[in-house]
Amino acid sequence: LLKKILCLSKVLDFHHPHQLKDGLEGFSLDLPEHAETLEQILVDCRDTLKYGVSTGHPRFFNQLSSGLDVIGVAGEWLTSTANTNMFTYEVSPVFILMEEVLLKKMQSIVGWSEDEGDGIFCPGGTISNLYSILVARYRVCPEVKTKGMGALPPLALFTSEHSHYSVKKSAAVLGLGSESVMVVTCDERGKMIPAELESSILAAKSKGLLPFYVNATAGTTVYGAFDPLAAIADICHTHRLWMHVDAAWGGGLLMSDRHRRKLQGIERACSVTWNPHKMMCVPLQCSVILVKKPGLLQECNKLGAEYLFQTDKPYDVNYDTGDKSIQCGRHVDVFKLWLMWKAKGSDGFGSQVNKCLENAEYLYDQLKRNSDFQLVFKHKPEHSNVCFWYIPPSLRALQPGPDRDRRLHEVAPQIKGRMMEKGSVLIGYQPFGDKVNFFRCVFSNPATQPEDIDFLLNEIITLGADL
Amino acid sequence: LLKKILCLSKVLDFHHPHQLKDGLEGFSLDLPEHAETLEQILVDCRDTLKYGVSTGHPRFFNQLSSGLDVIGVAGEWLTSTANTNMFTYEVSPVFILMEEVLLKKMQSIVGWSEDEGDGIFCPGGTISNLYSILVARYRVCPEVKTKGMGALPPLALFTSEHSHYSVKKSAAVLGLGSESVMVVTCDERGKMIPAELESSILAAKSKGLLPFYVNATAGTTVYGAFDPLAAIADICHTHRLWMHVDAAWGGGLLMSDRHRRKLQGIERACSVTWNPHKMMCVPLQCSVILVKKPGLLQECNKLGAEYLFQTDKPYDVNYDTGDKSIQCGRHVDVFKLWLMWKAKGSDGFGSQVNKCLENAEYLYDQLKRNSDFQLVFKHKPEHSNVCFWYIPPSLRALQPGPDRDRRLHEVAPQIKGRMMEKGSVLIGYQPFGDKVNFFRCVFSNPATQPEDIDFLLNEIITLGADL
Ligand SMILES: Cc1ncc(COP(=O)(O)O)c(C=O)c1O
Ligand SMILES: Cc1ncc(COP(=O)(O)O)c(C=O)c1O
Numbered sequence: 059l060l061k062k063i064l065c066l067s068k069v070l071d072f073h074h075p076h077q078l079k080d081g082l083e084g085f086s087l088d089l090p091e092h093a094e095t096l097e098q099i100l101v102d103c104r105d106t107l108k109y110g111v112s113t114g115h116p117r118f119f120n121q122l123s124s125g126l127d128v129i130g131v132a133g134e135w136l137t138s139t140a141n142t143n144m145f146t147y148e149v150s151p152v153f154i155l156m157e158e159v160l161l162k163k164m165q166s167i168v169g170w171s172e173d174e175g176d177g178i179f180c181p182g183g184t185i186s187n188l189y190s191i192l193v194a195r196y197r198v199c200p201e202v203k204t205k206g207m208g209a210l211p212p213l214a215l216f217t218s219e220h221s222h223y224s225v226k227k228s229a230a231v232l233g234l235g236s237e238s239v240m241v242v243t244c245d246e247r248g249k250m251i252p253a254e255l256e257s258s259i260l261a262a263k264s265k266g267l268l269p270f271y272v273n274a275t276a277g278t279t280v281y282g283a284f285d286p287l288a289a290i291a292d293i294c295h296t297h298r299l300w301m302h303v304d305a306a307w308g309g310g311l312l313m314s315d316r317h318r319r320k321l322q323g324i325e326r327a328c329s330v331t332w333n334p335h336k337m338m339c340v341p342l343q344c345s346v347i348l349v350k351k352p353g354l355l356q357e358c359n360k361l362g363a364e365y366l367f368q369t370d371k372p373y374d375v376n377y378d379t380g381d382k383s384i385q386c387g388r389h390v391d392v393f394k395l396w397l398m399w400k401a402k403g404s405d406g407f408g409s410q411v412n413k414c415l416e417n418a419e420y421l422y423d424q425l426k427r428n429s430d431f432q433l434v435f436k437h438k439p440e441h442s443n444v445c446f447w448y449i450p451p452s453l454r455a456l457q458p459g460p461d462r463d464r465r466l467h468e469v470a471p472q473i474k475g476r477m478m479e480k481g482s483v484l485i486g487y488q489p490f491g492d493k494v495n496f497f498r499c500v501f502s503n504p505a506t507q508p509e510d511i512d513f514l515l516n517e518i519i520t521l522g523a524d525l
Numbered sequence: 526l527l528k529k530i531l532c533l534s535k536v537l538d539f540h541h542p543h544q545l546k547d548g549l550e551g552f553s554l555d556l557p558e559h560a561e562t563l564e565q566i567l568v569d570c571r572d573t574l575k576y577g578v579s580t581g582h583p584r585f586f587n588q589l590s591s592g593l594d595v596i597g598v599a600g601e602w603l604t605s606t607a608n609t610n611m612f613t614y615e616v617s618p619v620f621i622l623m624e625e626v627l628l629k630k631m632q633s634i635v636g637w638s639e640d641e642g643d644g645i646f647c648p649g650g651t652i653s654n655l656y657s658i659l660v661a662r663y664r665v666c667p668e669v670k671t672k673g674m675g676a677l678p679p680l681a682l683f684t685s686e687h688s689h690y691s692v693k694k695s696a697a698v699l700g701l702g703s704e705s706v707m708v709v710t711c712d713e714r715g716k717m718i719p720a721e722l723e724s725s726i727l728a729a730k731s732k733g734l735l736p737f738y739v740n741a742t743a744g745t746t747v748y749g750a751f752d753p754l755a756a757i758a759d760i761c762h763t764h765r766l767w768m769h770v771d772a773a774w775g776g777g778l779l780m781s782d783r784h785r786r787k788l789q790g791i792e793r794a795c796s797v798t799w800n801p802h803k804m805m806c807v808p809l810q811c812s813v814i815l816v817k818k819p820g821l822l823q824e825c826n827k828l829g830a831e832y833l834f835q836t837d838k839p840y841d842v843n844y845d846t847g848d849k850s851i852q853c854g855r856h857v858d859v860f861k862l863w864l865m866w867k868a869k870g871s872d873g874f875g876s877q878v879n880k881c882l883e884n885a886e887y888l889y890d891q892l893k894r895n896s897d898f899q900l901v902f903k904h905k906p907e908h909s910n911v912c913f914w915y916i917p918p919s920l921r922a923l924q925p926g927p928d929r930d931r932r933l934h935e936v937a938p939q940i941k942g943r944m945m946e947k948g949s950v951l952i953g954y955q956p957f958g959d960k961v962n963f964f965r966c967v968f969s970n971p972a973t974q975p976e977d978i979d980f981l982l983n984e985i986i987t988l989g990a991d992l
Contacts, residue, residue, distance in 0.1 A: 075614065075844050078622055087626045089863070092870040099596065099868050103603055106860065109619045113609045121616060123608075123854065129566065131605055136570055138601035141593055141808050142580045147542065148945070149588060152576045155545055159554045181648040184853040192698060206702025207674035223830040224853055231659060231851050233700020235673025236828075280832050335854070341608050343856045361703075363690040365747050365955040365965070370935075372942030377542050384698050386651040386691055387590065387802070389810045389856075393573065396556070401566050403559040468837075475839030478615070488832040498832070 068481035069118050070111040078109060085109065116505040117483040117513060122279070122307055125339040125503030129401040133394030134341050144179070144388035145366055145380030147373060154377055157392045160399075164332060165348055167312050169325030176355050177348040178382050179391045183306030184224035186331035186347040187273070189384070191215065191228050193329065193349055194271045194300035196358040203358065207233050214267035216258055218242045218250035218285060219491070220278040222304060238267070247437050248283030250274060252293060259297055271300045276321050277308020277337075280490055280498055281435070282418075282443030284308060287323025295326075303327040306345070308441055310337025310502075313407040317415060320440055334395050337414070337442070337502050338407055344391045355382040414501040418442040421499055421511050429454075430519055434496050442501040447494075448473065448518050450525035467494035469525055476521040483517050535948035536585050537578040545576060552576065583972040584950040584980060589746070589774055592806040592970030596868040600861030601808050611646070611855035612833055612847030614840060621844055624859045627866075631799060632815055634779050636792030643822050644815040645849050646858045650773030651691035653798035653814040654740070656851070658682065658695050660796060660816055661738045661767035663825040670825065674700050681734035683725055685709045685717035685752060686958070687745040689771060705734070714904050715750030717741060719760060726764055738767045743788050744775020744804075747957055747965055748901075749885075749908030751775060754790025762793075770794040773812070775908055777804025777969075780874040784882060787907055801862050804881070804909070804969050805874055811858045822849040881968040885909040888966055888978050896921075897986055901963050909968040914961075915940065915985050917992035934961035936992055943988045950977075950984050 073082060081087075085105040094102075112118060114126025140153075147154050157179055165175035180186055195202055201209040213234055217225040219241050226236045240262055243254040259269050272294050274285040287303060294301040303324050309332030311317040312324075324330060330348040334340040349355050360381040367378050380388065402410070418439045425431045425446050434445035450469055456462040470487035477483060487497050499514070540549060548554070552572040561569075579585060581593025607620075614621050624646060632642035647653055662669055668676040680701055684692040686708050693703045707729055710721040726736050739761050741752040754770060761768040770791050776799030778784040779791075791797060797815040801807040816822050827848040834845050847855065869877070885906045892898045892913050901912035917936055923929040937954035944950060954964050966981070 070618075073618065074840055075618070075622060076841075078618060087622055087863075089626065089630050089866045090870045091872060093873050094867045094870070096868075099864065102864065102867055103599070106603065106619050107607065110607050111609060111616050111618070113607070113616065121610065123610060126606070126608055131608070132570070134605035135602050136573065138598055138605070138808050139593070140574065140577050140580070141590075141598070142578060143588065143590060143809060149578050149580065151537075151540065151542070151545060151578070152573050155542060155554055159556065163556050181652075181856065182852050182854045184851070185648075188851075195700075202700065202702065203697045204702050204704045206679075206696075206705055207700040208679060209702070212673075212675060222853070223828045227826070227828055227851060227853075229673075230670045230826075230828075231699065233662075233669065233674040235669065235671050235676070237671045238673055341605050342610060342854060359694070359697075361690045361694055361697075364957065365953070368938070368955060368962075370938040370962075372938065372945060373541055374543075384651070384655075384694060385649050386689070386694075387649045387809060389648065396554075397566065397569065399556045400561045400569055401563075403557045403561070405558060406560050471835070471837040471839065478839060486832070488835060490831065495835075495837075 067112070069115045069484045070478065070481045071109060072478045072481060073109060082109070111484070114503070116503060116507065116510045118503070119499045119501070119514065120484040120486045122336045122500055122502060123342055125505060127339050127341065127398060130339070130341045130394045130398050133397035137390045137393045140390065142390060144390055145378070145386060147377035148371065150390065153390045153392055154379060156396045157379070160392055160396060161346065161348065164346060168330055168348060170350055174350050174352070175348060176352045177346055178355060178379065179344070179346050180383070181343050181389070182345050183222070183304070183331050183333045184227065186306065186345050187222070187224045187304055188228035188231060189347040190302040190329040190331065191232055191271060193354055193358050194302065195232065197300065197354060198270045200357070211268045212266065213238050214240055214262035214269045215271040215273070216240045216242055216255055216269065217273040218244050218275060220244050220248040220281060220283060221273055221275045222279050222306065225273050244283070247435055248278050248281035250285040250290065252286060252289040255290060256293055259293070269297060269299055271302065273302045273304055276303050276305035276324060277311070277441045279307060280443065280488065281445060282307070282439060282441030284320045284440055287321065287326070291323050291326035300328045301326065302329045302331070304331045306331045306333040307336050309333065310411050311441070313338065313404060314411040315408060316412055337411060339410065339502055339504060340395050340398060344395050359384055410504045413504050414442045417501040417506055417508070417511060418444050420508050424511065424515060428515070434493060444499045445496050447496045448522050450522045452525065463494045469522060470495040470497055472525060473518055473522045477517065483514050485514065534579070536582045536951045537945065537948045538576060539945045539948060540576060549576070578951070581970070583970060583974065583977045585970065586966045586968070586981065587951040587953045589803045589967055589969060590809055592972060594806050594808065594865060597806070597808045597861045597865050600864035604857045604860045607857065609857060611857055612845070612853060614844035615838065617857065620857045620859055621846060623863045624846070627859055627863060628813065628815065631813060635797055635815060637817055641817050641819070642815060643819045644813055645822060645846065646811070646813050647850070648810050648856070649812050650689070650771070650798050650800045651694065653773065653812050654689070654691045654771055655695035655698060656814040657769040657796040657798065658699055658738060659851070660821055660825050661769065662699065664767065664821060665737045667824070678735045679733065680705050681707055681729035681736045682738040682740070683707045683709055683722055683736065684740040685711050685742060687711050687715040687748060687750060688740055688742045689746050689773065692740050714902055715745050715748035717752040717757065719753060719756040722757060723760055726760070736764060736766055738769065740769045740771055743770050743772035743791060744778070744908045746774060747910065747955065748912060749774070749906060749910030751787045751907055754788060754793070758790050758793035767795045768793065769796045769798070771798045773798045773800040774803050776800065777878050778908070780805065780871060781878040782875060783879055804878060806877065806969055806971060807862050807865060811862050826851055877971045880971050881909045884968040884973055884975070884978060885911050887975050891978065891982060895982070901960060911966045912963050914963045915989050917989045919992065930961045936989060937962040937964055939992060940985055940989045944984065950981050952981065
């Protein structure tokens, strides 16, 4: 019944920025000089939810993070009630220990041994990826911490054309410059081609650059592709490069006996990004960076501020983990994940992941047998991403070529616009390389059922019939 | 009554890491293979709170963030129920507009004109400070984004010896190196000495460094000092340097008609860090970076990932603010602040700040008249920090000197240890420069009353009587 109600309710009630700013039905965003009444506060809350987007709706397919786990939300509620900070054991005894337990668990799931492994929770996969480059750079040259980039020759790092933009962004932030990122070609399925990585490394060396870091993606953002980790690990070994695995999106598959083989080789990584707030459906934000070599994070980031990290405290100050972080105050992101793990167990997470991947296969099967749609690549999905075009009636007779492409490019944005106005379902689209705008459907909400997928396809057909 | 109960309840129920890890009274941190029962989940939640620290307790004086604002917590609860992401208008229409409204408001409170001002909410004051250096570096040389630090001569930045360690940490992260940070001497009250800044700039220039950035602190972490902003602005103007004001802690005073003059000159800053999660008692995390020149943040950080920031969307894509950020996914930190502002009004925040500063004055007055205590500096507090030593009976007859210092240094940690065991009250301590360990009391919890302050002093006297 709840499901019925949810599906009848809208995913969003779209308004343009100027409409919301003008104050819809008395909903004013303005900040008052004097206090409002409590009744008005409740109305404000109701309106905020009303004009927002239901990311927990089973028909929200727009983003990698979706769903609304009740235990996860309860965990976040308790966290905000505790309202504390992760910098010291003194003010977060329980949460600091939970972080240790979870990091150890995740490290063992990655496949590292008992005496390996370190890490920290941080605000998102982008910051996790930034940490990996930061620590890798420090390993090459610890002097960089005090002397800056001047202590180093020009560096080169490597990532695939399908990898997340956070690698480039981090290189810019860290002072390496985005051009230090060498973009490695992928196969048609979106996987990095090892031979291309190898030749890219050699080319960088011959240009006088110092290669030091490779990012391999386990679950790319758009295609959901898994880079061949073992082959990449071999290359990193040969050239003595830091191997990072960005499993922000794909890490969740490690929880599933059925799917974890797709990440084979991840145990050879020097560092791993894994976002429980994506595939594991943990409320935002929940992301970790794992580093294989213990102590490196702390050495790289430690400044030893005396007002926080006194060494004469009445407990074992190794539990003051705050100096591993590039932050000072740090939000407690661990508790909701801990609580969900208690409530589901490892195997519960496994079945949840399996279910999302079954949904992706179901969608793939539907698309294959329906000629109104065309798959962006023919292979069965490895992750829960499914990429496809809707071909409206007027385009069906056209020959492939620039004219058809130009018109096809406009189809997804138009349907998306209508979808937002109607509010019945939400899915993302983007162009990629030489591919014009296509839909990308992603599943991470366990509440989604095959009938929601049927609904999505029907809705696209209905909204696009006249295009 | 509630107040009575709270005060009788403990601030914390301290256990050492090994005690908590061994599993106290059945509280196990371990992650199960299979789901636990819902009853057990509730017990886990209860235990988590039981062994945690009550940062909202009126007798928690340990950290800059304290207190528990009921409306703020309600705001955080709604936020986690909405469980969305700040990267695009599409998935966060209401929160994106609230962010715009709040940033504009805070900019006008800083004193910038209507056509000036930009900014973003980010995960903490340290990251806010990092943004300020990142943007300032970009302004000096936009090529740094693509080419890295190699595009620039060796840089120098300036901050006071009392400033927060995040300036050095950020310089290390950004690839400038912590040694590029020139530490400027302060007066005995902890304020940067403008003449020292001036000579430090000249010294850096003569060493061939390029000065580009000055961090002035409005409300230092330990002393609560305000750097002389107007004098620093003059120097920055003369040398054409980026002036940043770290008002992470002191920004809240801008809300008070009585105290905002302490930040005079902040309107001349190029960027400002302001943490509502400190003095304004907003639940963690809530921090902004404000940048005076519009567009710079976006130019500096933009990468234009096509899967998120399509330009053919059915709404004004200027509201997709995600590319201003160094993050990708970004937690919604704005709503709780917005809701608290509705519930208190600007003037409500003002009285709340006034009250905290009255508490600090009350403590200062008590300390002055009680010879068991000694103030670290004689001046009346400008912010809500009060720094002092407790002089136990055995030290009272000793002459000032190394021997007394050595013994005094051990007093605060010992009392703190006993305090944690007892759990009745919590206050921080640290050494600073040539000053041995002293207590730092900070007030940001409006629930604290003069009687709690009396309690604190009595407790210190009781716990330290035999030292
Ligand atoms: C003056 C000052 N700036 C910056 C910060 C860092 O803020 P956050 O802990 O939110 O990173 C602090 C924290 O105490 C501070 O006191
Ligand atoms: C592969 C990959 N890595 C990293 C990220 C960044 O994660 P976050 O949004 O938490 O910063 C994403 C986000 O979509 C991603 O898909």
